[in-house]
Amino acid sequence: MPTQPAGQAPVRIGARGSKLSLAQAGMMQRRIAEALGADPLDAAQVERVAPLIVITTTGDRVQDRRLLEIGGKGLFTKEIEDALLDGRIDCAVHSMKDMPGELPQGLCIAAIPEREDPRDAFLSRGPETLEDLTQGAILGTASLRRQAQSLHRRPDLDVQLLRGNVDTRLAKLEAGEADAILLAYSGLRRLGLGHLPKSLIDPKLAPPAPGQGALAIETRVADRDLPWVQALRCHPTTVAVAAERGALVALEGSCRTPIGAHAWLEGGTLKLIVEALSPDGRLRFRREGQTEVAQLAAPEASARDLGMGLGLAIRAEAGDAIVL
Structure with a gap:
């Protein structure tokens, strides 16, 4: 039976306490445990090598107001990121769509596993x-x-x-x-x-939130290429999400800006649809584009550039019309 490598400290996983967050974190907990040499079907082994630590966020506590009224989507991640920076946990499992465009200094999205249906x-x-x-x-x-x-x-x-x-x-x-x-x-x-x-909902007609359906494994920058982290990565998902989050950053995406982005690979071609709307839905601004990524040494950078370009084009056309 596989055992934890000698000298390998447990990988402590931080997650929110909602039923969905725990389900997602549990999936990743078993993947991480397996990458560390444990039997993913042995619950005791899994908990020993990859213990799950529940952290309540401000976004969980305040349920009677829109996120934009209390600080934006970062309120689902701040307390968990504080625990990462303080060394109380070693990684965090988030829904990618909850991740702000910019992360705290010292932290990174180290792995993006295979995406679920984004619709x-x-x-x-x-x-x-x-x-x-x-x-x-x-x-x-x-x-x-x-x-x-x-x-x-x-x-x-x-x-x-x-x-x-x-x-x-x-x-x-x-x-x-x-x-x-x-x-x-x-x-x-x-x-x-x-x-x-x-x-x-057809994601090409009404693109979902950037990164929707994907999970983000957040770590400290120094840990981003550890073997167990690399074992979680899905290349096609990572490239598609890079494009969507490029658009998010270009549009200064927050809970005050209605933004949708949907990227997908067709062979070696990455295709992307980005849209932003006025909050009342009257105005809609859309851009579509594609780039060849199959032969590139750094396809994520090209994908991000595609998203940034489409996002900046929308921002130039829309101005303040898309900001609540």
């Missing part, structure tokens, strides 16, 4: 699609991007703030607080709830 999921108590909702129906979401994209398609909808974890949002839908909600399909699948959506 948004439409859930309701009846209608099959957004277009099927009745006039003035209530759509629940905490995402400014989903609000803007939905209002672009259906300006008559009454979009209401709906925060909370997946179970909370599903319960609010069932209780009638909204006629429909939008959630990341990847999260539903990881929770074993992939059967719940009525339909899925």
Whole structure:
């Protein structure tokens, strides 16, 4: 039976305490343990070599306001990043879409594993699609991007703030607080709830959040190329996410800017769609582009440049129209 390499200290994994975060962290915990020589099916071995440490973030504690009102998406990562910088944990598992464009000095996204389905999921108590909702129906979401994209398609909808974890949002839908909600399909699948959506949103028509469906393994910069870190990396996902996050940085993406980006590989060609909208959905700015990455020594840099270029073009055209 595999054993932990002699002298290898446990890799302490930090994660939020939500059911989805724990499911995602558990997946990575088993992968990390296996890379360290443990049996991923032996729970005791896994916990010994890659213990999971739950950290509550400000984003988890404050559930009655939009993130932009209390400091933005970094509130899902700050306390965990503090633990990384203090040496209390050795890596963190985040949803990539929660990661700000810029990270604290000394930290990096060291690995991006294989991506789940990046699409948004439409859930309701009846209608099959957004277009099927009745006039003035209530759509629940905490995402400014989903609000803007939905209002672009259906300006008559009454979009209401709906925060909370997946179970909370599903319960609010069932209780009638909204006629429909939008959630990341990847999260539903990881929770074993992939059967719940009525339909899925085409990512080329309404691009999801940059990095949606992907996980980010964050470490200290000095640890970024350790063997167990390298074992987690997925090259195609890393390249696609680099393009999407390039657009995010160019557009100064935050919870105050509705931004969608969807990148995918077709053979050796990376294709990317970026869009930004006015918060009320009336205005939409889109750019599409592609670049050949198959033969490049540094495909991530080329992908990031593609995203930056499309993002900057949108920013030049849109100006302040896309900022809440």
